[in-house]
Amino acid sequence: MIRNPVLSGFHADPSFCRVGEDYYIATSTFEWFPGVLIYHSRDLVNWRLVAKPLDRPGLLDMRGNPDSCGIWAPCLSHDGEAFWLVYTDVKRLDGSFKDAHNYITRCETVDGEWSDPWYVSSHGFDPSLFHDEDGTKYYMVLQWNHRGPGTGGNPANASFDGILLQEWSPETGLTGEMTRIYDGTDRGLTEGPHIFKRNGWYYLTVAEGGTGYDHAVTMARSRDIRGPYEDHPDKHLISAAGSDGPIQRTGHGQYVETHWGDHYHTFLMGRPMPGPDGTGRFCPLGRETGMEKVVWRDDWLWLEQGGMVPRVEVPAPTDAEAPAPAPTETDFKGGLPGEFQWLRTPEPDRIFRTGPEGLTLIGRESFGSWFEQALVARRQQHFTYTAETEVRFEPTTYQQAAGLTTYYNRHKFHALVLTEEPDVGRALVLFSCPGDWPDARMEMVGEPIPVGDGPVELNVEVDHARQQFHWRQGGDWQAAGPELDASVISDEGGRGEHGSFTGAFVGMIAMDVSGMAAEATFPRFAYRPG
The missing domain is CATH 2.60.120.200 (Jelly Rolls)
Incomplete structure (x- = not known):
């Protein structure tokens, strides 16, 4: 069985990537250096830290960054030749602005020396890179709106002003039309975009509801990468909002089809407990990484067991066992x-x-x-x-x-x-x-x-x-x-x-x-x- 969390302790915003029979998860590190942790597995049960790619001044310098700024929601991908890592360095937390700068770096091997970065844009945070079948690379990012209530595309939260998409290449940078492809659902706080393609559909998953107890993975699809996108019949693929189980705060992950023919989706999660007086709830381990098995029905993804709430134990594609905690x-x-x-x-x-x-x-x-x-x-x-x-x-x-x-x-x-x-x-x-x-x-x-x-x-x-x-x-x-x-x-x-x-x-x-x-x-x- 896969036992959630698959990465315990602070491992937020898990980007999920498959290369042949190898699987990788990249997580946020915020103000902690080196930036981004990358884990590897061949069975989805046992995960080993293999890289901390943002490890030198040319890639990352967070001196002066406030607490909880720095590296937010990286995206790890592979185009058949090399790994690509998209990341944000956020320079401000409080107030109307975020000052979020987005970069891309490349490496032929996940544990090698990553290239000096390409600066891409500062529209917002949670950048992502999608490699289409014809080789075109599409860059996505949340657009941050500092102007206040009533000015954004989603009335649930004006600051999160939709997901932008534009072509990008290392030779020419951003080119062509920039399109706001998705404003999100009524849950709002739409961020963390990822796109994948299947059976002629472009599927967009985003995180919504904030990083607390209303968090969710929302799904939409379109025949054209630039939209319009229609929402999932249930809007959300994963959400523990309103439930009382041990896994809470679920959202922000990514889909992978395995070489075994199964389908899995990562998500961030929290495991709350009562405070010292027995009331309230707090998550000392922060936002951890979980994984659920998903199935296709009517060209939409659904949790294998139904509903939206992930399980603690999930069927694994192999009979591998995770070792017991050790000192x-x-x-x-x-x-x-x-x-x-x-x-x-x-x-x-x-x-x-x-x-x-x-x-x-x-x-x-x-x-x-x-x-x-x-x-x-x-x-x-x-x-x-x-x-x-x-x-x-x-x-x-x-x-x-x-x-x-x-x-x-x-x-x-x-x-x-x-x-x-x-x-x-x-x-x-x-x-x-x-x-x-x-x-x-x-x-x-x-x-x-x-x-x-x-x-x-x-x-x-x-x-x-x-x-x-x-x-x-x-x-x-x-x-x-x-x-x-x-x-x-x-x-x-x-x-x-x-x-x-x-x-x-x-x-x-x-x-x-x-x-x-x-x-x-x-x-x-x-x-x-x-």
Whole structure:
């Protein structure tokens, strides 16, 4: 069986691509660097990370990008000769504008060196590339409307002003007529376009309803790629809106016909749980990637089991089995493992290095910086887990700090750090920032904990909506501060379900706001599912 999610933890906006008997999923990475994660499978059950293509300044530089900006909804495709990746670098989140710049890069092998990008346009976000049978490449993108209510093509939300289509080639760029091919349904917030062709029909799928609990995959078709497009009899192919199952927030995916003759569609999804008081719902793992089996009937796609709500377990095309969750440990001597990322900067040498001693973070700007922050972390992929590390650090001022953090963005994090505290000396301090701007401010939780010279071991235990930091120096683990609210570190924390779009991370952080670039070394890191 395929068990949803197929990619757990923050893996949003899954673009689905088949090349022969090989299958690929590309997902959004937002402000995390390198940009875009590409996974590979040959059975649709087991997926392995094979590429992080946007890995150098010429392809991506997100310094200064606000939280939840950066790489939105990439599209991965193959034209028979090479892979093509279309992506957006979003430079603004709040307000009337998005400042979304769209690029295309190419590579003959998915794990090779991707070409310097072609800039395409800045009409909006969620670009896509369709390769027609005659070799023509069509570029699609959402048109963003900054003018306000009553001015767009879809009255449900004026800002999302239809899907644009135009021919594109690497030699000539955008050419010919630009056509607004689809305004969307009454659910609105129409984005994430993908086109495929079958039996003379051009099928358009889009995401609608926003990224929260009304999210949906909407389908339409036309005999002409430029439209007009007629909506699916049910309008939406996938949506969990109004349901109460474990899979929610379903939308934004892509269709593939397999070499076995079956048909599948990816989608993003969330798995909500109650908050620490037993009420509300939050998704600490962010928007994950799911997959459903679909069937053709009357030249329309439908979920195999009927309805619109995806299943947790889906029939797979083979008898492959996914391995059970296993702990991961690293000493960083072989470099940075693939599951780790950092924030924004394409110059990682300024914020960390790996070597015989482990991972060394070079303290730069504050925990809340949008430019150069020394934070190396991995996704939370389980509702319960323990993360453990050791820090070797000799701070000389409270402006220098290094330690372990559970992190969503600059206004949603908890961190246990080693620092130099006035009138205390070398100490562990617990910091917390419990919500989005402008409602939150980083606070010191509890009293500083004096520690002796030498390395300090740190861990954090997360259990659904609760988490607890611990520390030790040669003895037993001791609690560091009180139990904390883990539901803060989620999509819904702070401003709510449409306020931020990534997921919870756990990792190592350092800062030196004195500008002296103090270094902290972490000889090991372990992540153990509960």
